[in-house]
Structure formats: structure tokens, C-alpha cells
Amino acid sequence: MKLQFSLKYVLLTIFIFLIEVLIATKLKDIFFVRAYLGDVIVVILLYTFVKSFFRVNNQKLILGILIFSCMVEFAQYFNIAEKLGFQEGSLMYIVIGNSFSWIDILCYAVGCLLIYLFVKVTENETLPANP
Template sequence: MSRRLVYFSLSLMCIIFCILIVLLFSEMPFIRGLVGDVIIVVFIYYFIMTLKDFNSIYVVIFTLVLAFITEVLQYFHFASILGLQHNKIAQLIIGSIFDPMDMIAYTIGGIVAFIIDTKIIKKPKNTHIRTY
């Protein structure tokens, strides 16, 4: 299976999990907040990797910077500034409540995505043959 297909499959699974979290666990802040934020960062990472075989470290840094900027924009009530405070889709994408714990969740998601990518998906092939 091609690596991009693996990335696409993982990103699709992540978005399905995110939708299920929103639909089934909206009243459970730990799952909706922490687990959802971890998974969304993993989704963004793998979605980017479906486009091209980018350097993993650059993608994880880009993904985390994007997530952190989004969180900072929540601090400044960016959705309200844009007049989107009542738009459910905008609320879901941009968010509405600043929480510094989200940055920890984003970091965990970035680490998880990076480790899975570099240790499992891009696992270096054993180039030498052992003979006994």
C-alpha cells in the first residue's frame, strides 16, 4: 500500500473519530476537549502528509504552530471579531474558548502523529542481511 494511502486512511479515521466525539461525547469535557484536540492535530498532520512526502519534523512544527495560533485567536475572540460567534461550523473550526490546556493536547497530538509516522509508517528498512 502506498504511503499516501496510509496517510489518507489515517486522516479519514481521525476525522471520523472527531465527528463521533462531537456527536456522542459533547457533554463529556475531557473527551470532547482533550481527546478531540489530540485527534484533530493528528488529523491535520496526516492530511498534510497525504499531499506530498514532506519532512516529518517540518509538518509537525507547522501543524503545532497552526494549532497554537488558532488557540491564541480564541483568546482574542477572533470568531466574534469576524461576526461568526453564532455560526456552529466556525465555532467548531476556530473554536471559541481559550484554554491553555488545549496547547498541551495539541502537543501530545503532534508527538503521537510524529512518532507513529517516523517509527511505524516510515520505519527504516533493514538494508543489511544477517547471516548466521
């Protein structure tokens, strides 16, 4: 891992963050979007955020994000936000979450798979053609 600033990924991170805010505030009544799409997108947000500041192996980063996301989800099973003293409705309480779901883990895996496929396609496009 090497420190390297990327304006492209910073702008993507801001854009994806704004989409997440839109989902949480304006599209919260559309069940599929709030319940599933937000969880798929959040791992993409984490990926672009890390890539904004670090040059890192893509596969390792994707795997690390999946593991991190699963750990946060399992922490929800143990009500970690309450145990850390965060008040219901506070930003950290919302970020950490408060209810465990296997479906959320599936959504994180789908998001990581989408990142992986996107990275593979873009890597193949940038490789020089064999003569």
C-alpha cells in the same frame, strides 16, 4: 514539499475525521474525551490531511502543525471568530473555537509528540538493517 497523492493517508484522514465527529456529537458528555482527547486527535487529523496530498519532511510538518494549532488557540484569546463575523454555532465558529486554554495547547503538544514517536518508530522499522 512535493505534491503527491496518498490513498492511505486520505483514508486515515476520513477515519480520524469521523472519530472527531463522533466525539463532538455522541461523546460530548464524556468530559475527558470532549475536552482533551479531541484536541490531541485534531493535530493527528491535520497531519494525515497534509500527508494525503504532499510529500513533506515529517519533523517540519509536525512542528508546523504545532505552531499552527497554537496560533489558532491564541487567536481564540482575541475572539477572532466573532471579529471575523462568524455566528455562534456556525461551522467556522466551531472550527476556529471561542475560548483560549493552555490545556488545549498542552493537548496539541501531546498529539504532535505522539505523531513524532509514531513516525520515528515506523521510520526505524523501514530502514534496512546493518549487515
